[in-house]
Amino acid sequence: MDSTIAQKTWELENNILAVEAPDPSSDFIFYYDEVAQAMSLKAKPWANDPHFFKRVKISALALLKMVIHARSGGTIEVMGLMIGKTDGDAIIVMDAFALPVEGTETRVNAQADAYEYMVDYSQTNKQAGRLENVVGWYHSHPGYGCWLSGIDVSTQMLNQQFQEPFLAVVIDPTRTVSSGKVDIGAFRTYPEGYKPTDDPISEYQTIPLNKIEDFGVHCKQYYALNISYFKSSLDCHLLDLLWNKYWVNTLSSSPLLGNGDYVAGQLSDLAEKLEQAENHLTHSRIGPLGTSRKKIPGRITSWLSKTSFSTRLDSQNRCLVRLSAKDEMITA
Known part of the structure; x- marks a missing residue:
C-alpha cells in the first residue's frame, strides 16, 4: 500500500x-x-x-x-x-x-x-x-x-x-x-x-x-x-x-509492538474486572449455586492472566523479527 x-x-x-x-x-x-x-x-x-x-x-x-x-x-x-x-x-x-x-x-x-x-x-x-x-x-x-x-x-x-x-x-x-x-x-x-x-x-x-x-x-x-x-x-x-x-x-513504528501492549493491557484489565465480579459473587452467595459460581470466574481470570503475559512476549518476539527484516531491507 x-x-x-x-x-x-x-x-x-x-x-x-x-x-x-x-x-x-x-x-x-x-x-x-x-x-x-x-x-x-x-x-x-x-x-x-x-x-x-x-x-x-x-x-x-x-x-x-x-x-x-x-x-x-x-x-x-x-x-x-x-x-x-x-x-x-x-x-x-x-x-x-x-x-x-x-x-x-x-x-x-x-x-x-x-x-x-x-x-x-x-x-x-x-x-x-x-x-x-x-x-x-x-x-x-x-x-x-x-x-x-x-x-x-x-x-x-x-x-x-x-x-x-x-x-x-x-x-x-x-x-x-x-x-x-x-x-x-x-x-x-x-x-x-x-x-x-x-x-x-x-x-x-x-x-x-x-x-x-x-x-x-x-x-x-x-x-x-x-x-x-x-x-x-x-x-x-x-x-x-x-x-x-x-x-x-x-x-x-511497529504496530505489532503497540497493539501487543494494548491487547495485553485490555486482557489484564478484563481479568481484574472478572476477579472483582468473582469477589462480589463470593460475598453474596446467592442460593445453593454460590459455590459453583465462584469457581468459573477464577478459572477465567487465571487463564486471562497467563494469556496477557504470553501475548506480550509473543508480540515482542514477532516485532523483533519484523524490525530486523525492515533493517535488512533498508540497508540492502
Missing part, C-alpha cells in the same frame, strides 16, 4: 467529506466574517442554553495535526489548542497547535510558559492574516478512551467561564493505531449546579478498572457533541505534505 492509497483509506475510515462545488464559493467555510463573529460574541446565545452547541466541524488538516501530536506522546498525555470560529450551533475547528507542557500517563497541565507560548502564537497567527480565535483545547488519553476526567471537567468549566465559546477534544492515540480510525470525542461542560433534564445515550466504550470511578463521578457534568470532518481545495496541498510525515511515522 503506497502513501496515496493509505491517505484515501484514512479519509474514508474517518468519513472526511470534501467541500466541492463548481465555483470558488466551495471554500467559503474558510472565510472569516469579523462582523458576524463579533455579533455572535455580543449576543452570547450559549449563555442561556447549556446545550446550545451541538456540532463540531474539524478540518482534516487540524485532525491530522492533533493525531500526529497525540501519537508522538506515546503513553504520556499531550495537550494543544484549536483555532476556529462559530457558525450557529456549530464550532468549526480550522487549525490546531501543540503546547509545550509536561504531562504524565494520567494528566497534563499547562504552566506559565505554555500560556506565554499560546499568546505569542495567537498574535503571530493574526499578523499572518489568520483572524480565527482559540475555540478549544485538546489532549490525549492513551489507551483509556475519550471522556473527561475530574481535572478535565474543572479545566473545561474554567475555560467556559472566561473564554467562551470553548470546546474540549480528547483523542486516544493507542486505540487509533489499534483500529485505524481516529478515536476522538468532543465535549462541553454544564454550568455548575446544572442538572440535565434528559440523559443522552452515549456511545459505548470500555473504561479501564482504575478509571471507572473517575469516569462515573463526573460523567453527568458534560455532554458530547456530534463530530464531522471536512477538507477543501485550499488545504489539500498542506494535507498532502503533512500526510507524508504521518506516513513515515506509520512505517517507522
